[in-house]
Amino acid sequence: MTSGMDWQGQIGDVWAAEWRRTERSLADLARHLDAAIVSVAPDTGAVLDIGSGAGSTSLALHAARPALRITGVDLSSELVALARGRDREALADGPQFLCGDAVAVAAREGPFDLLVSRHGVMFFADPVAAFAGLRAAARDGARMVFSCFDDRSRNIFATIADEAIGAPPAPEAGYQPGPFAFADLEQVERWLTQAGWRPDLATRVPFDYVVGGGADPLGDALAFLSRIGPAARAMAQAAPDERARIEGRLRDALAGYRVGDRIALPASAWIWRLSAA
Numbered sequence: 001m002t003s004g005m006d007w008q009g010q011i012g013d014v015w016a017a018e019w020r021r022t023e024r025s026l027a028d029l030a031r032h033l034d035a036a037i038v039s040v041a042p043d044t045g046a047v048l049d050i051g052s053g054a055g056s057t058s059l060a061l062h063a064a065r066p067a068l069r070i071t072g073v074d075l076s077s078e079l080v081a082l083a084r085g086r087d088r089e090a091l092a093d094g095p096q097f098l099c100g101d102a103v104a105v106a107a108r109e110g111p112f113d114l115l116v117s118r119h120g121v122m123f124f125a126d127p128v129a130a131f132a133g134l135r136a137a138a139r140d141g142a143r144m145v146f147s148c149f150d151d152r153s154r155n156i157f158a159t160i161a162d163e164a165i166g167a168p169p170a171p172e173a174g175y176q177p178g179p180f181a182f183a184d185l186e187q188v189e190r191w192l193t194q195a196g197w198r199p200d201l202a203t204r205v206p207f208d209y210v211v212g213g214g215a216d217p218l219g220d221a222l223a224f225l226s227r228i229g230p231a232a233r234a235m236a237q238a239a240p241d242e243r244a245r246i247e248g249r250l251r252d253a254l255a256g257y258r259v260g261d262r263i264a265l266p267a268s269a270w271i272w273r274l275s276a277a
Contacts, residue, residue, distance in 0.1 A: 012076025014227055019054040019082055021211075021224045028207040029269050030118065033147045034060045036203075036271050037116050040143045041065050045113030048073065048137070049095070050102040050146070051120015055083030058095040061116070068114075070095035073105040103133035110137035117146035119269075122181040127188075131195030135276055142276040144197065148182035150204060150268035155180075156257075157209050157265045161231035164249035169230070179230075185270065198277040205269050212254065212263035221254050221263045222247060 015022055023030075034057065041047070044067045049058045052072025062070055072095050074080050083097040098105055102120070106112065115134055124130035138144070152158045152168075158180075162168040175181065182188050185202055192199050212221025225231050231250060235243050257263050 012074075013078050014232075015053065016076060016078035016082050018224065018227050019079075021220075022228060023054060023056055024210050024213065025224070025228075026118065027210065028264075029147060029205060029209075029267070030056060030060070032205045032207065033057070033118055033145070033271055034064075036273065037061055037114075037145045038064045040114065040145060040273065041068065042113055043067055045069070046109075046111070047071065047114045047116065048102070048106055048109070048112045048134075049120075050115065050117035050134070051075075051123070052083060052095075052097060053079050053118070053120070055086050055095065055097060057116060057118045058083070058097070059086065062095055066093065071105070071109050072097040073100055073102045074120075075099070075101070103130050103137075106134055106137035111139045111142075112137055113139055113142050115142065115144040115146075119147055119149065119179075121146050122148050122179060123177045125177060127175070127182075127191045128194045131192055131197060135196040138276040140276055144274040144276070145271065147205075147269050147271050148188075149179050150270055151183045152180045154206075154266075154268035155209070157211065157225070157267060158230050160250065160253040160265070161225070161229060161234075164231060164246045164253065165234045182270070188270075188272070192272075192274060196277060197274040199272065199274055201273040203271045203273075205271055207267050207269065208264035209267035210262060210264045212258075213261055215261070217258060217261050217263045218251060218254055222251060225250060225254075 047068050047070045049072040052058055052074045058070045058072040077099045080097045080099040189199050211224050214220055226235050235246055
């Protein structure tokens with residue numbers, strides 16, 4: 001389970017420190033998501049980017065629709081500071097990046113014509129309440145586009161971590177926020193409908209989750225996965241001998257996905273398109 005408090009603390013700090021590698025890992029998905037967003041984006045109006053992270057989704061939309069007023073919001077102050085630093089126009093015509101709870105910021109900064117998120121919605125403590133709050137901050141007829149991970153079994157970065165650790169995570173009773181919390185298509189559709197949104201389309205998108213590159217892609221991948229993802233917590237908590245065993249098993253598994261100077265793991269996500277009914 002990964003909660004909002006985690007993003008306000010250590011996880012947010014680690015993602016900020018590792019932002020270049022996290023951006024690389026999701027770059028193949030981002031091109032699909034950015035295209036889906038641009039396909040419904042108006043020329044003018046207001047946009048909310050939920051869980052804006054390092055700011056890439058906001059910046060890509062700004063490049064395509066420069067007249068939009070874009071607000072990115074993230075729980076991590078480190079990620080918000082990073083996004084502001086990447087956007088030299090943030091105090092002029094570019095996106096503004098705010099630190100805080102997305103629903104509270106939406107209520108204060110709305111109404112919005114478009115809401116977007118790259119993997120930022122799976123961490124809501126109460127999905128129906130959160131999406132209802134976002135709906136209240138959306139104009140009638142507004143659109144929303146977001147991505148989320150597909151089932152764990154379709155994401156090799158998770159399954160090789162399970163194998164390296166020696167066991168998959170124990171099943172959790174009921175909803176728990178986290179990377180795979182929105183994997184169940186039918187459940188997510190129920191949440192969205194209950195919250196007042198009309199689901200228009202959910203598209204499964206296979207993509208390359210790039211974990212390693214450069215002169216030593218295997219070492220780069222191990223360094224990345226020891227900081228980000230399902231193996232990171234187990235490695236941090238393991239005794240030295242056990243950590244070495246996990247690293248060895250990960251290294252062996254990752255070697256099978258190396259092509260030249262790149263290690264890319266098969267991954268899968270959903271891209272949802274919604275309308276404010």
